[in-house]
Amino acid sequence: MQCQVCKKAKATVRYTTVINTKKAEQYLCEACAEKTGMINPLAGIPEIFGHILAGILGEALVSSPPRSRKKRPREPRCPSCGMTFSQFEERGKVGCAQCYKIFSGEMKILLRRLHGSSRHKGRAPRKLISATASVNLPRLRRELQEAILQERFERAAELRNLIRAAETTKDATK
Amino acid sequence: MKPLSPTLPEWEAALLNSAQEVQALSLTLPQWVEEGGPHAEIVFSTRIRLARNLAKHLFPSIASAAELTTVSDEICAAASVSGVLTRPKFVEMDFLAQVDRLVLVERRLASPALADRKGSARIIIGAGEYASIMTNEEDHLRLQSFQSGLNVRAAWQALERLDEELSNHLDYAFSPQLGYLTVCPTNTGTGMRVSLLVHLPALVILQEMEKVSKKFAKLGLTLRGFYGEGTEVIGNVFQISNQLTLGCSEEDTLGLLEHVAEQLVQLEQEARMRLLADKNLNIEDKVWRTYGILRYARSLSAVEFLNFLSLIRLGLDLKILSGWTNTMLQELMLVTQPGHMQKWYKASRVTEKRDKLRADIVKNKLALNRQ
Numbered sequence: 217m218q219c220q221v222c223k224k225a226k227a228t229v230r231y232t233t234v235i236n237t238k239k240a241e242q243y244l245c246e247a248c249a250e251k252t253g254m255i256n257p258l259a260g261i262p263e264i265f266g267h268i269l270a271g272i273l274g275e276a277l278v279s280s281p282p283r284s285r286k287k288r289p290r291e292p293r294c295p296s297c298g299m300t301f302s303q304f305e306e307r308g309k310v311g312c313a314q315c316y317k318i319f320s321g322e323m324k325i326l327l328r329r330l331h332g333s334s335r336h337k338g339r340a341p342r343k344l345i346s347a348t349a350s351v352n353l354p355r356l357r358r359e360l361q362e363a364i365l366q367e368r369f370e371r372a373a374e375l376r377n378l379i380r381a382a383e384t385t386k387d388a389t390k
Numbered sequence: 391m392k393p394l395s396p397t398l399p400e401w402e403a404a405l406l407n408s409a410q411e412v413q414a415l416s417l418t419l420p421q422w423v424e425e426g427g428p429h430a431e432i433v434f435s436t437r438i439r440l441a442r443n444l445a446k447h448l449f450p451s452i453a454s455a456a457e458l459t460t461v462s463d464e465i466c467a468a469a470s471v472s473g474v475l476t477r478p479k480f481v482e483m484d485f486l487a488q489v490d491r492l493v494l495v496e497r498r499l500a501s502p503a504l505a506d507r508k509g510s511a512r513i514i515i516g517a518g519e520y521a522s523i524m525t526n527e528e529d530h531l532r533l534q535s536f537q538s539g540l541n542v543r544a545a546w547q548a549l550e551r552l553d554e555e556l557s558n559h560l561d562y563a564f565s566p567q568l569g570y571l572t573v574c575p576t577n578t579g580t581g582m583r584v585s586l587l588v589h590l591p592a593l594v595i596l597q598e599m600e601k602v603s604k605k606f607a608k609l610g611l612t613l614r615g616f617y618g619e620g621t622e623v624i625g626n627v628f629q630i631s632n633q634l635t636l637g638c639s640e641e642d643t644l645g646l647l648e649h650v651a652e653q654l655v656q657l658e659q660e661a662r663m664r665l666l667a668d669k670n671l672n673i674e675d676k677v678w679r680t681y682g683i684l685r686y687a688r689s690l691s692a693v694e695f696l697n698f699l700s701l702i703r704l705g706l707d708l709k710i711l712s713g714w715t716n717t718m719l720q721e722l723m724l725v726t727q728p729g730h731m732q733k734w735y736k737a738s739r740v741t742e743k744r745d746k747l748r749a750d751i752v753k754n755k756l757a758l759n760r761q
Contacts, residue, residue: 296448297448297449297452299452307451308574308575309449309451309528309573309574310449310451310571310573310574310575311448311449311451311452312447312448312449312452312563313443313445313449313563313565313571316565316568316571316578317565323568323575326575327568327575327578327636330575330576330636331578331579331634331635331636331637332634332636332637333634333636333637333638334567334568334636334637335567335568335636335637336565336566336567336568336569336570336579336580336636336637337579337636337637337638337639337642338569338570338579338580338582338638338639338640339550339580339639339640340564340566340569341557341562341564342554342557342558343557343558343561344562344564344566370567373567374566374567377566377567378566381566
């Protein structure tokens with residue numbers, strides 16, 4: 217089959233997108249797929265996942281076209297440990313706690329792939345809970361409302377977790 | 391200038407005796423093994439581990455040796471005042487010979503990865519080996535808790551307390567959104583892995599394992615052979631554990647594992663009854679033949695032994711055989727492993743010689759305990 221973009225080379229990559237339950241399939245050659253990878257931020261997911269799995273299992277389970285690195289402007293680096301996201305992809309291991317913050321976007325996609333969720337529902341260190349207990353609850357609630365209205369859902373989730381943690385401690389100390 | 395402390399803290403002095411500590415340990419049975427918990431005839435052990443890291447230090451994946459030593463020191467200081475561990479033993483992996491490392495792996499106090507690690511890795515072992523900590527394995531801390539049989543709650547109770555004690559002294563890498571931050575994102579969130587060792591000879595003999603493991607994959611659990619590598623299953627012992635650590639609470643995971651394990655116990659029990667009733671399979675003959683081999687063999691490889699022992703256990707549960715307790719067999723299983731054989735019986739490191747010795751040990755133990 218021919219590549220549907222350049223209509224020249226042989227298609228070797230099938231690209232599936234699902235938007236609102238409507239599935240669309242595209243057949244591309246490697247070069248065009250690479251370009252798509254540059255445009256579409258989600259195209260890199262299988263690659264990230266592949267590297268992680270390769271790191272764990274010692275073999276590449278998912279093959280996908282390599283993304284060209286030349287065209288990319290300088291990759292962001294974790295200021296604390298110096299790791300870049302592509303280094304993390306290769307090793308499957310982060311260098312420090314900061315990495316999770318610096319690469320939060322990519323990390324969330326990856327975590328969702330691995331766990332089907334990127335939201336912690338478990339316990340928290342007690343020390344952290346008592347630190348959040350002294351926070352101004354009404355202010356946090358106001359911020360939460362604002363975040364929801366502005367559709368900043370990531371921030372809203374963070375605030376909700378903080379409020380919940382603070383409330384739990386309050387209840388426990390009653 | 392900071393004044394020099396006149397004496398080393400107790401835990402630091404203890405590290406100097408690492409080899410002696412492991413030697414003493416190797417000649418005893420872990421206390422938790424002796425206990426024999428619920429469904430011990432099918433579930434050998436319950437293990438829960440938590441992965442934790444310190445926020446202010448680089449992770450073991452890239453940290454320097456000096457930084458990792460600081461990390462180990464901080465953890466040891468925090469662990470030395472733990473009430474859960476009660477006067478723990480401190481072991482520096484670098485001070486140990488190969489055989490001592492092997493002993494720790496066989497007791498599941500060290501992971502194979504930790505045993506191979508050079509520099510700054512330590513193990514802190516609580517009384518009775520119920521709870522322990524590995525430092526600088528994949529993560530800064532790996533807390534573990536063991537119980538005999540299916541005993542998820544007891545294992546968690548100890549581990550949760552230990553985690554809380556440590557978190558009072560250590561700053562964990564934690565985010566309210568993502569939970570405990572780990573080196574590998576597969577552990578991020580709760581950092582918790584619950585693993586049960588289950589003995590399923592009847593389901594294997596009746597060829598029902600494939601059906602069972604497919605069912606578990608859908609629940610986000612993995613079921614695989616515990617001994618051996620790849621697809622080979624030795625001694626019909628499987629490990630069942632949770633895969634997911636994000637989006638579910640500790641309580642969710644504990645409940646799931648407990649529920650599934652109970653189902654698995656029931657399936658195996660039913661299969662054992664069917665096995666006993668099936669005249670064509672003649673399980674009684676199979677068990678007695680196995681007993682015969684174990685009594686009279688002159689050489690036994692580790693794999694052979696585990697496979698035979700599985701049938702002996704089955705025979706005991708089905709009342710075909712009598713005279714041994716589960717604990718005796720657990721002990722036999724531990725002391726016939728290469729590291730412990732070298733410690734208990736001064737066994738050679740040559741496999742063939744060890745196989746002969748293993749046959750002797752098994753023969754004597756079986757004869758001794760036979761009514």
